[in-house]
Amino acid sequence: QVQLQESGPRLVKPSETLSLTCAVSGSSITSDHLWAWIRQPPGKGLEWIADLSQGGTSDYNPSLKSRVVVSVDTSRNQFSLKLSSVTAADTAVYYCARENWEGAFDIWGQGTMITVSS
Amino acid sequence: EIVLTQSPGILALSPGERATLSCRASQSLISTSLAWYQQKPGQAPRLLISDTASRATGIPDRFSGSGSGTDFTLSISRLEPEDFAVYYCQQFDGSRTFGQGTKVEIK
Numbered sequence: 549q550v551q552l553q554e555s556g557p558r559l560v561k562p563s564e565t566l567s568l569t570c571a572v573s574g575s576s577i578t579s580d581h582l583w584a585w586i587r588q589p590p591g592k593g594l595e596w597i598a599d600l601s602q603g604g605t606s607d608y609n610p611s612l613k614s615r616v617v618v619s620v621d622t623s624r625n626q627f628s629l630k631l632s633s634v635t636a637a638d639t640a641v642y643y644c645a646r647e648n649w650e651g652a653f654d655i656w657g658q659g660t661m662i663t664v665s666s
Numbered sequence: 667e668i669v670l671t672q673s674p675g676i677l678a679l680s681p682g683e684r685a686t687l688s689c690r691a692s693q694s695l696i697s698t699s700l701a702w703y704q705q706k707p708g709q710a711p712r713l714l715i716s717d718t719a720s721r722a723t724g725i726p727d728r729f730s731g732s733g734s735g736t737d738f739t740l741s742i743s744r745l746e747p748e749d750f751a752v753y754y755c756q757q758f759d760g761s762r763t764f765g766q767g768t769k770v771e772i773k
Contacts, residue, residue, distance in 0.1 A: 584762075594703075594711065594754055596762040609761070610667065643710055651758020652701035652716035659710050 550574040552644050552657035560638075560664050566631040570644030570657060577625045578602040582647040585618065585629045587640040588659075595640075599647055600627065634664045668692055670755050670765035678773040685742040687768045689755035694735045699758035702731055702740045705767075706751045714753075715740065745770070 556568035570583070577583065584599035598618045600606040606618050612631070620627040631638060641661050645653040669692040679685055689700070698718040703711035713722040715731035718738065728743040742749055750772050755765040 593766045594756075594764040596756075596764065599762075607761070648716065650701070650717045650720075651697075651699040651762065652713055652722075652756070653703075653711070654713045654716070654722060656710035656712070 550646065550655050552646065552655060554642060554644050554657045554660040556660065556662075558660065558662060560634050560662060561666050562635055562664055563633055566629070566634050566638065566642075566662055566664070568629045568642055568644075568660065568662070569626050570628070571624075571626045572646075573625070575646075577620060577627065578622055580649070582649075583620065583627045584645045584647045584653060586643045586645055586653065587638075588643070589637075589640040597629065597631075597642075636664050638662070639664045667761060668695070668757055668759055668763055670757055670763055672753075672755060672765035672768045674768060675766075676769045676771060678771050679745055680773045681745050681747055683745050685740075685745055685749070685770055687740040687742075687753055687755075687770075689733075689738040689740070689765050691736045691738070691757060695757055695759045697759055698734070700731070700733065700738050701756045701758075702729075703754045703756065704749075704751045705754065711754060742770075 551573045553571045582599045585597040598608045600618045615632045617630045641659040643659045644657045646655040673688045700718045702715040705711040719731045
């Protein structure tokens with residue numbers, strides 16, 4: 549059974565960089581899938597942030613592209629998100645997810661609430 | 667960027683009734699890469715339908731998807747108590763975007 553688990557600091561100061569890691573268990577991150585980050589501000593809808601392949605090819609939401617870096621660590625079977633210059637508008641539940649080749653997110657982590665505040 | 671607009675925003679129905687949820691794209695989707703998700707409070711979204719009409723593993727057959735071009739539909743044939751939730755559509759046609767959601771609530 550494939551499981552994803554997000555981890556990282558829950559509180560980030562404005563202008564700093566948000567860093568999250570998603571640990572993948574039950575499957576190799578080198579399998580034939582993409583790996584994605586999605587967020588959801590409190591009481592609002594879902595926003596795709598970025599995704600990447602095990603080979604390192606990545607794709608970004610144009611509205612966030614200038615602030616986002618995603619990477620994969622095949623030795624640890626995990627992938628990561630860095631979002632720089634955060635503001636209160638970046639406060640959200642952040643999910644990692646597996647993306648299939650039909651473009652659907654078929655497995656999700658439980659999500660982690662990240663608050664941007666001084 | 668393709669914008670997905672879902673309607674209605676809120677759908678109030680009784681258990682046993684049929685639910686029909688709409689998702690309209692701002693431009694025609696070249697592929698059939700349209701998915702539907704269910705989200706309950708405090709939980710991650712769950713994939714219901716991918717590729718417009720393919721049910722995900724373990725999804726009951728009362729859930730069905732259809733559509734093409736700019737108009738897509740999620741139907742729930744007979745609402746069960748556990749189906750009252752928020753539903754999102756999502757497209758993958760170059761980039762990935764989600765609709766704003768439809769809340770199915772108990773009437």
